[in-house]
Amino acid sequence: MDECPAHDLTLVSVDRLPRPVGRGSGGVSFFADPRHGRGGVLVGASLVILGFMLPLVESRGFIASALGVAIDGAANLWLTPGAAIAQLWILWSRRTRAPMRAARVAIFGLAVGGGLPLLYTTRRIATMAAAHAADAHWLAGLWIMAAGLSLAGLSSYRLGAR
Numbered sequence: 001m002d003e004c005p006a007h008d009l010t011l012v013s014v015d016r017l018p019r020p021v022g023r024g025s026g027g028v029s030f031f032a033d034p035r036h037g038r039g040g041v042l043v044g045a046s047l048v049i050l051g052f053m054l055p056l057v058e059s060r061g062f063i064a065s066a067l068g069v070a071i072d073g074a075a076n077l078w079l080t081p082g083a084a085i086a087q088l089w090i091l092w093s094r095r096t097r098a099p100m101r102a103a104r105v106a107i108f109g110l111a112v113g114g115g116l117p118l119l120y121t122t123r124r125i126a127t128m129a130a131a132h133a134a135d136a137h138w139l140a141g142l143w144i145m146a147a148g149l150s151l152a153g154l155s156s157y158r159l160g161a162r
Helices: 035-053 066-071 075-093 097-102 104-131 140-158
Strands: 055-059 062-065
Touching: 035 066, 035 075, 035 097, 035 104, 035 140, 055 066, 055 104, 055 140, 062 066, 066 075, 066 104, 066 140, 075 104, 075 140, 097 104, 104 140
Parallel strands: none
Antiparallel strands: 055 062
């Protein structure tokens, strides 16, 4: 063994140094690794964002997406993709099991909270269509957003599991 001439300390080769314990152990990547129950929440939140862009409702030949409805005055509908983005942010910031388990209730609450404006807006659209003697036909965007919110909410129970 060599010693440092200035400090009288034994020099150790780099490969014999101890490794940090907490770094990288059990962490997962954001997109490529669905371990610890992250897959359902990731897919669910992505479906909500996709469904927000797809056609939501058709009435009298007019087709509108949730994005178009939100821009045209249903400002509360912005909370639905906002909840999905918040879920993605939670997955981004929590990569190990313990923080993911701590976020289960938040993920579930965001799924429920994202569904409430969607429910309110669709009910209001149906009421307004009925008042004007028109039929509102619900299209793929609604069902994809509902499926995404349901999947994320149900998957929150498995978040952080082995």
